[in-house]
Amino acid sequence: MSIIVNEHEKLFTLHTENTTYQFKADQHGILLHLYYGQKITNQNLEYLILPVDRGFSGNPYDAGDDRTYSLDTLPLEYPTEGVGDFRCPALSVLNSNGSKVADLRFCGYQKYAGKYMIEEQPALYDETGKTAETLMLHLKDALTGLEVTLLYGVFAERDIITRSVIVRNGGIDDTKILRIQSASIDFQYGEWEIIHFHGRHNMERIFERTPVPHGTTAYGSRRGTSSHQHNPFLILCGKNTSEFHGECFGMNLVYCGGFIARIERDQTDLVRLSMGLNDDGLSWKLSPGQTFHTPEVVLSFSSEGFSKLSHNYHAIYRNNLCRGKFKFNRKPIVINNWEATYFDFNSDKLIEIAKNAAELGIEMLVMDDGWFGERDNDKCSLGDWVVNTKKLPGGITPLVEAVNAFGVKFGIWVEPEMISENSDLYRAHPEWVLRVPGRKPVHSRSQLVLDLSREDVCDYIYSSMVSILDSANIEYVKWDMNRSISDCYTTTLPYDRQGEVMHRYVLGLYKLLERLTQRYTDVLFEGCSGGGGRFDPAMLYYHPLIWCSDNTDAIERLKIQYGTSFAYPVSVVSSHVSAVPNHQTGRVTSLYTRGVVAMSGNFGYELDTSVLSIAEKIKIRKQIQVFKEVQHIVHNGNYYRLSNPFEQRYVAWLMVLPDQSAALLSIVITQAEANAPHIHIKLAGLNRNVSYLIEKKQYSGEALMNAGYAIQCPTQDYYSTQLYISSDSESIL
Numbered sequence: 001m002s003i004i005v006n007e008h009e010k011l012f013t014l015h016t017e018n019t020t021y022q023f024k025a026d027q028h029g030i031l032l033h034l035y036y037g038q039k040i041t042n043q044n045l046e047y048l049i050l051p052v053d054r055g056f057s058g059n060p061y062d063a064g065d066d067r068t069y070s071l072d073t074l075p076l077e078y079p080t081e082g083v084g085d086f087r088c089p090a091l092s093v094l095n096s097n098g099s100k101v102a103d104l105r106f107c108g109y110q111k112y113a114g115k116y117m118i119e120e121q122p123a124l125y126d127e128t129g130k131t132a133e134t135l136m137l138h139l140k141d142a143l144t145g146l147e148v149t150l151l152y153g154v155f156a157e158r159d160i161i162t163r164s165v166i167v168r169n170g171g172i173d174d175t176k177i178l179r180i181q182s183a184s185i186d187f188q189y190g191e192w193e194i195i196h197f198h199g200r201h202n203m204e205r206i207f208e209r210t211p212v213p214h215g216t217t218a219y220g221s222r223r224g225t226s227s228h229q230h231n232p233f234l235i236l237c238g239k240n241t242s243e244f245h246g247e248c249f250g251m252n253l254v255y256c257g258g259f260i261a262r263i264e265r266d267q268t269d270l271v272r273l274s275m276g277l278n279d280d281g282l283s284w285k286l287s288p289g290q291t292f293h294t295p296e297v298v299l300s301f302s303s304e305g306f307s308k309l310s311h312n313y314h315a316i317y318r319n320n321l322c323r324g325k326f327k328f329n330r331k332p333i334v335i336n337n338w339e340a341t342y343f344d345f346n347s348d349k350l351i352e353i354a355k356n357a358a359e360l361g362i363e364m365l366v367m368d369d370g371w372f373g374e375r376d377n378d379k380c381s382l383g384d385w386v387v388n389t390k391k392l393p394g395g396i397t398p399l400v401e402a403v404n405a406f407g408v409k410f411g412i413w414v415e416p417e418m419i420s421e422n423s424d425l426y427r428a429h430p431e432w433v434l435r436v437p438g439r440k441p442v443h444s445r446s447q448l449v450l451d452l453s454r455e456d457v458c459d460y461i462y463s464s465m466v467s468i469l470d471s472a473n474i475e476y477v478k479w480d481m482n483r484s485i486s487d488c489y490t491t492t493l494p495y496d497r498q499g500e501v502m503h504r505y506v507l508g509l510y511k512l513l514e515r516l517t518q519r520y521t522d523v524l525f526e527g528c529s530g531g532g533g534r535f536d537p538a539m540l541y542y543h544p545l546i547w548c549s550d551n552t553d554a555i556e557r558l559k560i561q562y563g564t565s566f567a568y569p570v571s572v573v574s575s576h577v578s579a580v581p582n583h584q585t586g587r588v589t590s591l592y593t594r595g596v597v598a599m600s601g602n603f604g605y606e607l608d609t610s611v612l613s614i615a616e617k618i619k620i621r622k623q624i625q626v627f628k629e630v631q632h633i634v635h636n637g638n639y640y641r642l643s644n645p646f647e648q649r650y651v652a653w654l655m656v657l658p659d660q661s662a663a664l665l666s667i668v669i670t671q672a673e674a675n676a677p678h679i680h681i682k683l684a685g686l687n688r689n690v691s692y693l694i695e696k697k698q699y700s701g702e703a704l705m706n707a708g709y710a711i712q713c714p715t716q717d718y719y720s721t722q723l724y725i726s727s728d729s730e731s732i733l
């Protein structure tokens with residue numbers, strides 16, 4: 001039993017294997033947050049709240065003369081606007097009389113086995129109904145009739161708690177939601193630092209750790225996508241928390257649209273952390289009887305540092321978020337022609353790439369952008385999902401057949417959410433675009449965004465995709481999205497409901513993806529948004545694979561993959577070896593090093609296989625053999641970060657099979673130094689009582705983890721090594 005309710009004390013305790021989360025409804029029906037952290041088996045933690053009369057902090061009317069009772073200083077479970085809490089609210093509504101007060105009081109609860117789901121939105125699931133429990137907490141504003149239900153999903157064995165919120169207008173007048181966060185947590189005590197993952201196109205999810213200052217700090221995206229610039233994942237941690245020690249909390253939003261996360265340190269050093277869909281411009285009309293369901297956040301806590309926190313997220317996403325045939329199945333080794341040809345290709349060229357790829361052991365050719373309409377550059381044809389027969393004579397079918405004849409599967413790139421002004425679709429349906437009437441829309445990559453809040457637009461996209469996917473043996477779809485959303489206006493809603501469009505776009509996208517992925521259950525969908533601009537749990541629900549970044553430079557990828565690994569498992573990251581000099585940085589690295597880095601994900605290539613030298617072909621063939629041997633470790637292993645690429649001159653990481661029988665250690669030197677000290681690394685996750693073989697020598701697990709492993713460091717730029725660690729006496733590499 002992971003949800004314990006003490007009805008007498010109105011105390012709610014959620015237990016996971018190693019954590020406890022607690023809150024209570026107090027004498028006024030206000031929900032007080034009491035605790036989230038390391039497991040405490042049986043204790044009402046209300047004693048941590050000490051009554052103090054704080055100057056200038058308001059007191060609710062029903063607290064009478066008790067000036068110590070203030071919603072401005074108490075730790076709250078779901079803070080709202082207008083009730084005397086001057087910190088950031090999680091909920092703000094506009095009532096029909098123009099006021100913004102939402103005075104929510106406890107009015108009941110339900111709990112049940114299994115995990116709640118959110119209608120037409122992605123969420124963690126519990127297939128068996130036996131691994132999670134749900135708590136629903138009901139609150140109500142007696143004057144307006146606004147009803148709020150807080151949902152908690154508890155995955156006890158995985159140390160994961162999810163939260164989401166349902167708002168129902170139980171009154172008789174319209175109301176509007178102006179802000180609605182999926183969760184808010186008040187940490188009454190502790191000295192905290194915050195880690196977030198910022199970036200830009202070609203440099204996503206860069207780790208940044210800073211102390212939490214007084215006041216409010218916000219991270220988020222107003223771009224209509226979760227974005228390259230900030231990932232919807234935050235870690236709150238102690239000052240001394242490291243990979244293997246210390247306390248840390250994670251919060252990750254299951255949402256692919258714009259989001260906002262706020263961290264507020266108040267006058268008493270209480271830290272409030274909240275996250276939800278972006279509320280800049282949000283204004284969602286709720287007529288009597290209507291409901292609104294927020295996306296969910298995924299929470300986790302570790303008292304054993306970041307490694308354990310990451311493992312909690314990796315396991316829940318692999319088991320309870322990703323779906324379908326490719327959730328655990330081995331994914332193919334891909335050759336993608338983007339960096340090989342850009343728009344300049346035809347069937348003959350692709351067949352040549354596929355033929356050479358087959359000889360190397362590559363299993364899938366993905367035909368990237370440029371195969372449809374008049375698309376010889378990125379200025380036209382999005383929306384016209386009709387094969388360009390000048391490039392592919394006879395259409396896709398003969399091309400796919402020719403590729404399949406080499407034993408290579410075939411995949412295709414699409415960007416269905418977009419439209420080019422120079423397209424037949426735009427000429428026929430200019431009203432299908434997101435734009436403000438009478439204004440010229442903002443261009444980005446010379447394209448506009450289709451209005452996915454419209455059902456007819458989604459139906460058009462669906463049928464275009466169906467006709468492509470049904471036309472040939474297409475076994476892989478790379479679903480791209482190459483711009484931020486602006487001009488967020490739809491002609492289908494009145495002026496006072498335009499604040500709904502951003503979220504309605506996302507809901508339209510989810511519905512479309514659900515229809516397509518349910519129809520094509522044998523097709524592997526790869527998500528992409530100019531690389532990793534939409535690398536989030538919502539996309540993982542539909543696409544069990546996401547292109548990590550358009551930056552394929554092995555050395556820069558080390559930082560990108562490092563940041564990505566805090567929340568997302570290696571098994572969902574796609575990662576390719578590209579040509580040198582690298583197209584994004586001009587850097588030259590060895591094929592070996594490019595392979596070592598790309599093997600920390602779904603391995604593949606992004607180069608022209610038909611122009612490789614014999615020596616390169618021999619190396620690539622060997623590289624692919626190696627990957628096939630270690631792929632089970634990469635996909636199923638527990639991932640350990642063994643260095644910090646921002647602080648050290650090397651990057652080391654380790655993947656260990658869950659049964660600890662084998663592991664793969666990868667080390668890349670990012671900065672060669674003269675007369676450098678040896679590199680010394682303490683391994684993790686091994687069985688201390690087992691003897692492991694590394695390069696024909698035996699070492700005890702205990703020694704490798706306590707005394708560590710040392711390698712000599714050649715004075716060579718971007719030197720790397722990949723070591724297979726096995727409990728067998730035979731090495732496979």
Ligand code: DGJ
Nearest residue numbers: 338368369528530531550
């Ligand atoms: C952006 C993607 O990230 C690239 O891999 C490539 O597919 C291009 N779009 C094609 O336009």
